[in-house]
Amino acid sequence: MxxxxxxxxxxxxxxxxxxxxxxxxxxxxxxxxxxxxxxxxxxxxxxxxxxxAIGDLRGIKVDGNTVTIGAMTKHAEVAASAEVAKAIPALAKLAANIGDGQVRNRGTIGGSVANSDPAADYPAAVLALGATITTNERKIAADDFFKGLFETALKEGEIITSISFPTATKAAYMKFPNPASRYAMVGVFVAQTASGPRVAVTGAGACAFRVKEMEDALAKNWSPDAVAGVKVPADGLNGDIHGSPEYRAHLVTVMAKRAVAAAG
Amino acid sequence: MAKIGDRIKRTEDRRFLTGAGRYVDDLQLARCTHAYFLRSPHAHARIKSIDVAAAKAAPGVVEIFTGKDVADSKVGSLICGWVVKDKHGQPHKAPAHPAIALDTVRYVGDTVAMVIAETYAQAKDAAEQIAVDYEVLPASIDPVKTLDAGASQVHADVPGNLCYDWELGEKAKVDAAFATAAHVTKLDLVNNRLIPNAMEPRAAAAEYDRGTGNYTLYTTSQNPHVARLVLSAFVLGIPEHKLRVVAPDVGGGFGSKIFIYADETLVVWAAGKIQRAIKWTAERGESFMTDAHGRDHVTHAELAMDKDGKFLAFKVDTIANLGAYLSTFATAVPTYLYATLLAGQYTTPLIYCNVRAAFTNTAPVDAYRGAGRPEATYLVESIVSKAASEMKIDAAELRRRNFIAPDAFPYQTPVALTYDSGNYAPILDQAMQLADYAGAAGRKATAKASGKLRGVGICSYIEACGIAPSAVVGSLGAGVGLWESAELRFNPTGNLQILTGSHSHGQSHETTFAQIVSDKLGIPMDQIEVVHGDTSQVPFGMGTYGSRSLPVGGSAIMKAADKIIAKGKTIAAHLMEASEADIVFEDGTFKVAGTDKAVPLGQAVFAAYVPHNYPSDKLEPGMDENAFYDPSNFTYPSGTQICEVEIDPDTGVVDIVNFVAVDDFGNIVNPMIVEGQVHGGIAQGVGQALLENAVYDKESGQLLSGSYMDYCMPRADNLPSFKLGYQVTPCPHNPLGVKGCGEAGAIAAPAAVMNAVRDALAQVGAQDRIEMPATPRAVWEAIHAQ
Amino acid sequence: MTMSVSMSVNGKTVSGNVEARTLLVQFLRENLGLTGTHVGCDTSQCGACVVHVDGISVKSCTLLAVQADGAKVTTIEGLAKSAEQLHPMQEAFRENHGLQCGFCTPGMVMSAIDLVKRHNYEVTEEIVRHGLEGNICRCTGYHNIVKAIVAGASAMKAAGV
Structure with a gap:
């Protein structure tokens, strides 16, 4: 370097x-x-x-229906947190499967979200749970945060300080890892939130995105079958030697179905 | 005393487990500079100009060399050590392979300049200042299209990009047999290109001694003497006795460290030029680009059978990709190590194989674990299973009908080899039992009920290890002999050094070789040291590849031990005033048969070094014997692997639910070590079948799988625990009765896995739409292709 | 930018001047001569470089030396109590033939120890296979590594380490 x-x-x-x-x-x-x-x-x-070295940025707090995680909290800490496991088990489970053990020992939630890597796991949770991203300057709603490939709403000099996740009555994350890198090739986070079902996809597109058709289907009928028939268009999805856009589009449906099943 | 057959724990482990191994990059040479190689970003380009002035002025830079400097210095071309003659008797085309490209780069990674600086970071920083003006040329990437008329020429002096058009067998007779066949099974197959990925990247460190004019090269080599010979006699012209090559601890090779590359050549050459030590270690990205790759065949094959499934004839047409230049043994791999194995375990009386070897603008391709034999085995065992399916004969039963009978050995195949020994049916039986083959259909039905596709696959392989004898390989074009050396050097106090020309880079020679000598001479393991990998210490040796170390190197050690015993007998007879004819050697002691008189070996050794009471009229002092062993034939390990997979049709994920390997490696010295070799081989074979693929962009020639982000290495959770079994038919022609075990796993596993995948996919009619690697995407696409 | 760093490595306080871009693994290997920690890739995936920083396994190729300033680092060289007495996990690798060429071994052992501790000394084959996601071995097919770690977990528990 x-x-x-x-x-x-x-x-x-x-x-x-x-x-x-x-x-x-x-x-x-x-x-x-x-x-x-x-x-x-x-x-x-x-x-x-x-x-x-900024101590203020670390730590996990559960307050009523909100789990707030300091930006510099490591994946391993989220994965091992009994509080997170109780409040939003799907989030703890997601954290437990990011990268590998050594990456989880160093990687942080704030770094992951700020980077908006198309294949990162956390963005799916942030978007599906309707989290709020708190920075040194403001609060940003998840829906306004992810803008594109490695692009977010963060401005120059803006630092994520914490991320607050509302709890969900049901939630689960299913990842289909890239066989080589083990990053998410497709990851789908489904949540039954206070404002209704939310479905967010990572790995498949330029950045994490929601699938409205699946959310509507789940609002009518929260079951794996409800999403089984919803196909996302392959157009605009990522394609590489590991998966064509068509394959990724297909996996979105499969992972969504499995996530709904896992969420119960 | 250690005995042959004991599960002796490894001698080498303590240093590796405590971080005390010494790999090339660990060496700290005095006043050492660091090299960085600027590599071509293009698959094919003309170098219009190259300007190193700014880079030379960068901080810390000691020297920069380009192709012109190397050419001006009369450095020879890198060589290919095996000349294959084509079907018309003409030698293969061997275009020049300069260590640094002179005016044309021919693959992404081809060397363009060597930057030497005080630190590695400085060398890398400076390399960015080198201005190269490339004229990008069209590239030939695909091994089939490169042979088409009008394809871009990789080398001006190799018309049509054809290295050779070679054949084995009698085509007319094979064609005649096909005319009589009741059934012909046809198969098109790609053997995917792999990147070896030894975990230790290649490295070289060299120093030049101004006082003596001696060079020392420390490098990641499987065969340091061969490296020295090639560098001395062909490339650099440094006299052999002025060049010492040391391969210290080496972190895996799998073939990729047999070859003599540009990098170590340049490091040793430049150390002389700048008269300072130089070190270079490949970054993983460089390993991906420049380590010799493996496999990469495109094949059409046809198998003719009578109505009962008896094989009548087999014909094979293969295109083998050799990459942009000939690597050290590249030409032998798709010919003498491939076509000669096409009989497999079967009595197929007639075989014809045609191989066209092609140049492309990709990294050179050479031997990788198995080298030619995995390609042959994948082909034979895939077509046999396909034939079984077409003939509606059980895959195991079809194999059994065609096995060479146990009383038919030595068995002359139609493809030049004479199998020395084997007994294939009991191996298949044991594998079927371990795999519960009989229950496979039931498990398939159960899986289907839950939406999964199960399948079972068999691979019954034949191996040829310890390629030999030298006279035969010489007649086939090898530039070297394929014997091995050993020296047993006793010290006066009775402990012993085994000096071997084999080289261990994971194979556990320090344990196995000590174990066979401990067994033979009755000396405790801790009194034995195995020395290898240093041309200044050990006799000239050929190194380690082709599963040859124990059958060839171990045999040399046994021969030297016999000489020790013979000499010891004469000494003991003298000491005990007995007739030499009455002396027997048992448990490390010379005894006069039928008496209680005895002289321990240690006493005979001491007498040899302090010969006060010694048969000086018959013997020289000292106890130091060497031997060179040139085998009379290859060895022929065989075995059967059975793999069972379960496919998730929704995602295409293939899960290996059971894996059985039963092998006949002849006698087994250390079962623990043999099992480890089999495990590792299977993992590499599974990797080829399901995960690994070297992918070049077909237009630009960029390596798309150039890091672990895209080249899928087998990880622990990709694999199950393996079930192993053994049958033993000892090798009849070497003193240990051993056959070699290093490659079998990798040779057999691809076909076992893929036959299982095809069996599973047959339930949805997709069995003919899948090639290796059967990645989730490929499987899903096979299932959903219309 | 040259900076001075100081840390405890295998129980000894060490310091040195490094460029900001120096990785921890480079500091260990080049400045301290602790060459047991290896570099097998350049994309933070192979795990040959795993060491413990403040008791937690990390990839020392993906950590700047300056980030470890003031930390307590343990490398493969710091595990065994003495030349005679290996750490139970090292011993388990030896007993189970969990290594061949030895290159990935230091990282495997360091990862294994952290994995076992994280699972409170109770690991199954499945946990181990999944837990080795960040460590690549090309020689062993993992079969004996997995066996070694399962055995090493019990031995660590018994030894109280």
């Missing part, structure tokens, strides 16, 4: 200040995407601002 200036601020304010000073700075959360990217010389930031 190219060399850079390294900063390890103790507060969000210091982190933002460091970024502003840098000519082309980059925040680093767990580094599970950034460091491999730097190693491949695919990015050349002037400064890397490590958020790892």
């Amino acid at each position: 190219y060399d850079f200036e390294y900063h390890k601020p103790k507060s969000v304010a210091d982190a933002v200040a460091a970024l502003k000073k840098a000519s082309d700075g980059k925040f680093m959360a767990g580094g599970m995407t950034l460091i491999p990217t730097l190693k491949q010389r695919l990015a050349q930031p002037s400064d890397v601002i490590d958020l790892g």
